[in-house]
Amino acid sequence: MDSDEEGEAQFIAKRQKTVQYGSLEQKERHRLAVGGGGEGSLAGDAVKAGIAAGNINITSGATMDLEKEYEQSQAELLADFEKRKKAKKIQVSTDDSEVKAHLRKLGEPICLFGEGPADRRERLRHELGLRGEDILKKQQKEQETLRKKKDEENVTWYHEGPTSLKEARLWIAEYSIPRAQSRIAKQKEEKNFAAQKTVKAQDIQKRLRAVNNESSQIGDTRPLSFCQFSPNSKMLATASWSGLCKLWSIPDCSPIRTLRGHNCNVGAIVFHPQATISLEDSACCMASCGQDGAVKLWNLVSDEPVADIEGHAPYRVARLAYHPSGRFLATCCFDNSWRLWDLEAQEEILHQEGHSKPVYDISFQCDGALAVTGGMDGYGRVWxxxxxxxxMFLEGHLKSVLAVDYAPDGYHLATGSEDNTAKIWDVRQRKCIYTIPAHNNLVSKIKFQPNNGRYLVTASYDSTAKIWAHPIGAPIKTLAGHEGKVTGVDISPDLQHIATVSFDRTFKLWTSENKGGL
Structure with a gap:
């Protein structure tokens, strides 16, 4: 026992004696009242005689229970002693500013007259010892309340949709299940030829290292924002901040048609999955979106839009994408939602919320069962x-997710962000499998190799596009040549060209010097 504890023990013993015996005067009065021997007995008889004569009046009021008072005082002393012991064991910061902050939280003065840092620490330790248990309980209660509130905010809620949405979901299920079965059967067959797969991957990487700029073309008088190859790889569509969309022949890069209809920046233009293959040129073969919320449908014959999709204004539509079936069109809106339109029924069937900030990009799985969205809240979601x-909730990026793309294997997807990185996610494992520190500026677009997905290409505002091996994420080739921010990239379905568009108002075609394509 140290000197402090020994002193406190002596103090408690002394207090116990005081309670037990009281003062000498109280002791004497008690002896006379109970009638001690000798002179005490005579005094007792005299008191009794006085009471009988009516000269002494003693009421029958409440009397002090000395034994009960003693036990209560002893319990208080023991409790005080325990609090002092606890206070000594409490660890208090040596940083005076933190001590003051703790005192302020406790509602105590942060400084007393003539008090130094050491005295302040002792005062804080004393206060924590006196009400430490209550503070801990209060903190635990507050943490539990915050946790419940956070859980309630993270709960995704659903409501009943229209009959058309139910019919669309059933149609998508019937469309996607056979495609998924076929894809999985094909992947099982390829698994038996792992050696051949490795040889092919090495051959592809060799050809990618030989990629060079084949041609460059001025696309508009203002920055180009998006590009996409047609399904037959013979055309390239570009979108511009001037409000114009243009079609170019590949590989000679000669203009085919200028599409006029938007009055402001065009965010994206995409081809119908069957355009230039089985779909007639007079049908709706393309869709584009603008900053004013306008979404327009185009054919391959006219310079004017054949239809408008209304309902987004005044919110910006950043990106849009066709469902693999071609029946549905998804749009990403700056009202923090994305929407699904049934082009056959010519109506909106889904207005999906879930992001806390604008939804910037969307991509469909090859089967058509899933869709991934990237939001400016820094998260992605798989629907x-x-x-x-x-x-699946894609959490890991530090800033806005500006680009998403599904791999052809159906279970890998990529996200590009304003934090200059790209991440690869495995939907089966529900986690990020690796992060690519891709660029020195934000990643504006990301694209997997069509058909096989053995590599992916990222475009960035650092004026470059880069090719990365998949699934190991190793760098293969940097496509440098633009003088401004690279805003878009695409790979032709026949794997012969890579196209990039930039703030420098040009688009460039890249191809490999080795034969065999990309």
Missing amino acids: DLRTGRCV
């Missing part, structure tokens, strides 16, 4: 189109 549920 099951057959049920409407968010089946």
Whole structure:
């Protein structure tokens, strides 16, 4: 026992004696009252005689229970002693500013007259010892309340949709299940030829290292924002901040048609999955979106739009994408939602919320069952189109997610962000499998190799596009040549060209010097 504890023990013993015996005067009065021997007995008889004569009046009021008072005082002393012991064990910061902050939280003065840092620490330790348990309970209660509130905010809620949405979900299920079965059967067959797969991957990387700029063309008088190859790889569509969209022949890069209809910046233009293949040129073969919320449908014959999709204004539509079936069109809106339009029924069937900031990009899985969205809230979400549920939450980017793309294998997807990185996610494992520190500026677009997905290309505002091996994420080739920010990139379905568009108002075609394509 140290000197402090020994002193406190002596103090408690002394207090116990004081309670037990009281002062000498109280002791004497008690002895006379109970009638001690000798002179005490005579005094007692005299008191009794006085009471009988009526000269002494003693009421029958409440009397002090000395034994009960003693036990109560002893319990208080023991409790005080325990609090002092606890106070000595409490660890208090040596940083005076933190001590003052703790005192302020406790509602105590942060400084007393003549008090130094050491005295302040002792005062804080004393206060924590006196009400430490209550403070801990209060903190635990506050943490539990915050946790419950956070859980309530993270709960995704659903409501009943129209009959048309139910019919669309059933249609998507019937469309996607056979495609998924076929894809999985094909992947099982390829698994038996792992050696051949490795040889092919090495051959592709060799050809990618030989990629060079084949041609460059001025696309508009203002920055180009987007590009995409046609399904037959013979055309390239570009979108511009001037409000114009243009079609170019590949590989000679000669202009085919200028599409006029938007009055402001065009965010994206995409081809119908069957355009230039089985779809007639007079049908709706393309869709584009603008900063004013306008979404327009185009054919391959006219310079004017054949239809408008209304309902987004005044919110900006950043990106849009066709469902693999071609029946549905998804749009990403700056009202923090994305929407699904049934082009056959010519109506909006889904207005999906879930992001806390604008939705910037969307991509469909090759089967058509899932869709991934990237938001400016820094998160991505994977949606099951057959049920409407968010089946995976992509958390990991530090800033806005500006680009997303699904791999052809159906279970890998990539996201590009304003934090200059690209991440690869595995939907089966529900996690990020690796992060690519891709660029020195934000990643504006990301694209997997069509058909096989053995590599992916990222475009960035650092004026370059880069090719990365998949699934190991190793760098293969840097496509440098633009004088401004690279805003878009695409790979032709026949794997012969890579196209990039930039703030420098040009688009460039890249191809490999080795034969065999990309």
